[in-house]
Amino acid sequence: MAQDFAPLTNDLILRTARGEDVERAPIWIMRQAGRYLPEYHEAKGNRDFFECCRDPEVASTLTLQPIERFAGLLDASIIFSDILVVPQALGMVVEMVEKKGPHFPDPLTSPDDGQYSKVLNKNVDVAAELDYVYKAITLTRKKLKGRVPLIGFCGAPWTLFCYMVEGGGTKLFIQSKKWIYRHPEESKALLQKISEVCVEYLALQVKAGAQLIQVFDSWAGELSPSTFKKFSEPYLAYISENFPKRLAELGLERVPMIVFPKGANFALDSVCNLGYDVVGLDWQIDPAEAVKIRGNRRIVFQGNADPGVLYGTKEAITETVEEMVKGFGGGKKGWIANLGHGITPLVNPEDLRFYLQEIQRLTSR
Numbered sequence: 001m002a003q004d005f006a007p008l009t010n011d012l013i014l015r016t017a018r019g020e021d022v023e024r025a026p027i028w029i030m031r032q033a034g035r036y037l038p039e040y041h042e043a044k045g046n047r048d049f050f051e052c053c054r055d056p057e058v059a060s061t062l063t064l065q066p067i068e069r070f071a072g073l074l075d076a077s078i079i080f081s082d083i084l085v086v087p088q089a090l091g092m093v094v095e096m097v098e099k100k101g102p103h104f105p106d107p108l109t110s111p112d113d114g115q116y117s118k119v120l121n122k123n124v125d126v127a128a129e130l131d132y133v134y135k136a137i138t139l140t141r142k143k144l145k146g147r148v149p150l151i152g153f154c155g156a157p158w159t160l161f162c163y164m165v166e167g168g169g170t171k172l173f174i175q176s177k178k179w180i181y182r183h184p185e186e187s188k189a190l191l192q193k194i195s196e197v198c199v200e201y202l203a204l205q206v207k208a209g210a211q212l213i214q215v216f217d218s219w220a221g222e223l224s225p226s227t228f229k230k231f232s233e234p235y236l237a238y239i240s241e242n243f244p245k246r247l248a249e250l251g252l253e254r255v256p257m258i259v260f261p262k263g264a265n266f267a268l269d270s271v272c273n274l275g276y277d278v279v280g281l282d283w284q285i286d287p288a289e290a291v292k293i294r295g296n297r298r299i300v301f302q303g304n305a306d307p308g309v310l311y312g313t314k315e316a317i318t319e320t321v322e323e324m325v326k327g328f329g330g331g332k333k334g335w336i337a338n339l340g341h342g343i344t345p346l347v348n349p350e351d352l353r354f355y356l357q358e359i360q361r362l363t364s365r
């Protein structure tokens with residue numbers, strides 16, 4: 001490692017991800033830095049969202065906010081960035097529209113569209129295009145001073161593909177479905193291109209200081225069992241196979257890999273064979289059922305309470321945590337506590353604190 005970072009004083013999530021027995025389940029929360037925190041709005045001010053991602057000082061400040069607010073209750077940090085920086089690196093314009101979400105003014109409309117071949121043939125300099133992310137990671141590692149490990153991430157090829165063809169969020173996935181059912185080969189070529197960029201991007205995040213990585217397949221649940229096998233799984237497998245190889249080429253040690261194929265519980269059995277150390281679960285699967293499907297495979301689960309429970313009473317939170325802890329077998333092995341998806345806006349941060357405390361209390365026994 002080129003950088004000289006302080007040694008970790010909490011490596012619980014790394015030991016858990018490697019399948020070791022642990023004293024309690026490690027905890028982190030997807031989207032733990034973000035809009036539910038008043039200090040996020042304060043630090044962001046009226047800066048543009050991607051401007052915050054591109055400014056290492058701001059991005060590292062935002063990454064540290066939940067770690068500072070919930071000191072002793074979070075066992076990992078995740079770099080403040082977005083999955084859509086990869087489409088930007090591929091040459092697409094992406095804007096974040098206040099209160100609306102991401103918008104691509106010029107999405108990929110069809111294989112004959114000039115944009116498609118431009119993106120497909122672009123020689124992406126992943127080191128240069130996303131240099132600001134690596135700088136943010138290195139600065140964050142310095143500021144963390146070894147308190148907790150830092151997670152790097154990217155979007156899964158299928159999820160990024162959806163954004164690139166839809167031009168933003170969607171409920172119907174009309175364009176994505178047109179692409180895969182009318183232009184399967186051209187879709188696969190684009191998915192492959194995205195996968196290659198993701199491998200390099202993740203490896204360079206590790207070089208900069210990321211200590212584990214997560215691949216977010218937020219739209220996996222829009223596919224059928226058959227199309228998930230064709231348009232998502234092969235590319236998730238490409239990443240899990242080639243990312244460690246790329247690390248080795250760069251002289252870097254292997255780091256744990258997490259995959260989160262949201263909504264794809266129908267494919268959990270085969271997702272457990274994709275080559276990832278950790279599989280993220282959403283709240284639509286019973287932990288005990290997931291544990292049964294896992295069998296004796298050396299896979300660690302991550303998740304999975306309904307993020308909506310944080311709008312509930314303390315009693316509802318405690319009951320949910322009790323069920324989750326029991327379902328995952330107590331938390332001494334094989335489980336990283338989280339929510340089943342990102343924390344949502346308007347959650348009271350103190351209710352998140354109670355959720356974290358309850359997990360710690362019920363897994364420390």
Ligand SMILES: Cc1c2[nH]c(c1CCC(=O)O)Cc1[nH]c(c(CCC(=O)O)c1C)Cc1[nH]c(c(CCC(=O)O)c1C)Cc1[nH]c(c(C)c1CCC(=O)O)C2
Pocket residue numbers: 029030031032033034035049078079080081082083084096098099100101102153169216218342
């Ligand atoms: C699908 C997706 C995106 N981005 C991401 C995903 C995968 C996870 C998931 O499924 O939720 C991942 C992401 N986005 C963000 C992070 C930062 C790190 C963290 O988890 O704390 C991470 C890991 C910051 C963000 N990314 C975004 C914000 C909000 C920006 C703002 O309005 O201030 C933050 C803090 C904006 C964003 N970015 C994206 C959308 C759809 C939106 C708008 C809607 C929303 O906020 O949920 C794309």
